[in-house]
Amino acid sequence: MIKILVIDDYKVKRDKIINSITTYHDILPENITQATCVKDGRRELYNQHFDLMILDLVLPIEEGGECDAINCIKFLKEISINPSINPPIHIVGISGYKDKVSEFNTDFTEKLWNLINYDESSAEWEDKLNSLIFHLLKTRQQFLQASFSTQSGAIIQQLEHNQLPNTILGFNWSEVANGLANIVEKSLIIPSKFSNGSKAKNVNLTNIKISSEYDFQNLIHLILRPWIPSVEAENIAIIFDGNTKNADFSIKGNSLIIEAKYIDTTGKKNDVLKTLDGLANFYSKNANVKALLFLILINKKVEIDKHKIETEFSKNTSPSITVKVIYNELE
Structure with a gap:
């Protein structure tokens, strides 16, 4: 199960994002953490590991503060250099400001992230977001299977190398x-x-x-x-x-x-x-x-x-x- 962090100061949009995720994917609401500003999002990344962060492009630094796309871009750079932050595996930016999406798109794509234009009157943003999540889920599952297969093979080789008994029945x-x-x-x-032998008085094979x-x-x-x-x-x-x-x-x-x-x-x-x-x-x-x-x-x-x-x-x-x-x- 993947863990998702949604950072957005607009509750209606935040609720729509979360509802879409839980509707189209086998992801429980308790695996989705919410934050409303850069400061809260940073604190969550200090304390937890997330597979996906969905980030509003135009955010305040603190709750109730002034919203600006620069705050988001600086936050993205901080994620890359701050050793105390647990960087998400993937980041998706989302914004209802078309001009800002065009202006800052490269800041996301150059790091193989995504920036989606949000429009309440269209389902296009929802389709793009869910497509990205489907891909992330599938890729993560393949990675875990490959990683588990490699680790299990190494465990068995180590047992054989040390001439230890292998009591593993299997991995499926x-x-x-x-x-x-x-x-x-x-x-x-x-x-x-077996031979009973002269000393085996109570065992008769x-x-x-x-x-x-x-x-x-x-x-x-x-x-x-x-x-x-x-x-x-x-x-x-x-x-x-x-x-x-x-x-x-x-x-x-x-x-x-x-x-x-x-x-x-x-x-x-x-x-x-x-x-x-x-x-x-x-x-x-x-x-x-x-x-x-x-x-x-x-x-x-x-x-x-x-x-x-x-x-x-x-x-x-x-x-x-x-x-x-x-x-x-x-x-």
């Missing part, structure tokens, strides 16, 4: 789904590689068996809880056209849905594969669902092309779909 729901799929797969393989879909779901729940304590089992994910669907597991208000299937016969394989597309289509009706994870456990006696299924059914759509086929090492 699709990545989290893949991360959880890999955790479940490794958790099912690792027990088979031969008792860890999965012979049904219910066993598989219980084990998944145990595996995921340390990573995501809020994971819910059998939560109602969607009610559509009178039909209710309970997800095997849901995370963060159904943002991620996990379905676990166990295939121990060829007939069950065919049934499960037929349901994958149907479930994906059903869950897509819920706007909260950002990602689907299908975990399919396979009895080693069942012939199946693991990589073909994962490739064909996993999709980078909305919601994203991740299919992980895992061979049952705990039969």
Whole structure:
């Protein structure tokens, strides 16, 4: 969410600007600060950081003082050189004096700012202002995404460089789904590689068996809880056209849905594969669902092309779909 500072001594114009912004953009009134003179605007820039400053060209230095465009131009120069001021990312000047707009336009454009002519009888000023705000919002979002991607990559590289454990599941729901799929797969393989040893009197790994879909779901729940304590089992994910669907597991208000299937016969394989597309289509009706994870456990006696299924059914759509086929090492 961007923060905006509006500096204008004329309340009617100030209200129109703010009303236009809140009407056409997802910006709350509390994210818009108002000031009526240079002195008040300077104080706000001392104390806060703003993404956008909308500045009346003809302003008084103090409230009730004489209005002059020179006051605004001097203020703009001060913003550039005063180390105590937090400069806004972008500045838009606005004025109802056409002659002043023409005279001082260069003072704005040479710094890649904008100066708009305000006319109460026309919506042209409003269109120009909102177009600039749309561009600012889009550019800021792209910058934040690029910056976050760079920082997250650097964090992971630093962990690897120092040989520290990486417990980051991902930075979006699709990545989290893949991360959880890999955790479940490794958790099912690792027990088979342990030896009880002579000192392990109370742990018998031969008792860890999965012979049904219910066993598989219980084990998944145990595996995921340390990573995501809020994971819910059998939560109602969607009610559509009178039909209710309970997800095997849901995370963060159904943002991620996990379905676990166990295939121990060829007939069950065919049934499960037929349901994958149907479930994906059903869950897509819920706007909260950002990602689907299908975990399919396979009895080693069942012939199946693991990589073909994962490739064909996993999709980078909305919601994203991740299919992980895992061979049952705990039969």
